[in-house]
Amino acid sequence: xxxxxxxxxxxxxxxxxxxxxxxxxxxxxxxxxxxxxxxxxxxxxxxxxxxxxxxxxxxxxxxxxxxxxxxxxxxxxxxxxxxxxxxxxxxxxxxxxxxxxxxxxxxxxxxxxxxxxxxxxxxxxxxxxxxxxxxxxxxx
Numbered sequence: 068x069x070x071x072x073x074x075x076x077x078x079x080x081x082x083x084x085x086x087x088x089x090x091x092x093x094x095x096x097x098x099x100x101x102x103x104x105x106x107x108x109x110x111x112x113x114x115x116x117x118x119x120x121x122x123x124x125x126x127x128x129x130x131x132x133x134x135x136x137x138x139x140x141x142x143x144x145x146x147x148x149x150x151x152x153x154x155x156x157x158x159x160x161x162x163x164x165x166x167x168x169x170x171x172x173x174x175x176x177x178x179x180x181x182x183x184x185x186x187x188x189x190x191x192x193x194x195x196x197x198x199x200x201x202x203x204x205x206x207x
Contacts, residue, residue: 070095070096070097073096074093074094074095074096077093077101077133078092078093081093081129085125085129086103086129089105089110089111089122089125089126090105090106090110091103091104091105091125091126091129091130092104092105093130093133094165095167099169099170100134100167100168100169101130101133101134101137101167101168102130102165102166102167102168103126103129103130103133103165103166104163104164104165104166105122105126105163105164105166106162106163107159107160107161107162107163107164107186108161112160116160117158117159117160118158118159118160118164118192120153120155120193123153123155123164123184123192123193124151124153124195126164126166126184127151127153127166127168127182127184127193127195127197128148128151128195128197129166130166130167130168130182131148131151131168131180131182131195131197131199132146132148132197132199133168134168134170134178134180135178135180135199135201138170138173138178138201139201142204143203143204144201144202144203144204145201145202145204146178146199146200146201146202147199147200147202148197148198148199149177149198149199149200150196150197150198151195151196151197151198152195152196152197153193153194153195153196154193154194154195155192155193156191156192156193156194157190157191157192159186159192162186162187163186163187164184164185164186164192165184165185165186165187166182166183166184167182167183167185168180168181168182168197169181169182169183171196175201176200176201177198177199177200177201178198178199178201179196179197179198179199180196180197180198180199181194181195181196182194182195182196182197183195
């Protein structure tokens with residue numbers, strides 16, 4: 068599958084989800100990373116007009132969870148995020164942020180990701196670490 072087909076599939080899966088609500092779009096994929104972007108506007112602001120940390124965390128978790136799908140058999144397995152730790156470095160009022168997930172550990176049952184969030188000028192906004200668990204789809 069080529070990269071554009073992979074991105075299209077991830078974006079299709081985001082319809083009618085929080086990712087669609089936050090206008091998160093998967094924009095780049097490579098052998099060891101996945102990147103998504105999110106606009107910074109009043110939809111993701113906290114009351115003081117800055118990017119809400121929860122929206123940033125949702126972006127980080129979305130890209131970290133999606134990236135784990137590269138390493139599983141999605142016909143028999145699925146991913147659940149079990150831990151997210153995020154540090155907010157710089158505020159942002161408008162523009163776009165990009166979250167890139169890079170794999171730190173790819174185990175049989177857990178995956179660990181580092182997610183770096185930068186703005187359109189490559190300023191560091193937040194850094195997150197996310198742990199996912201690989202679960203088997205139960206046969207009913």
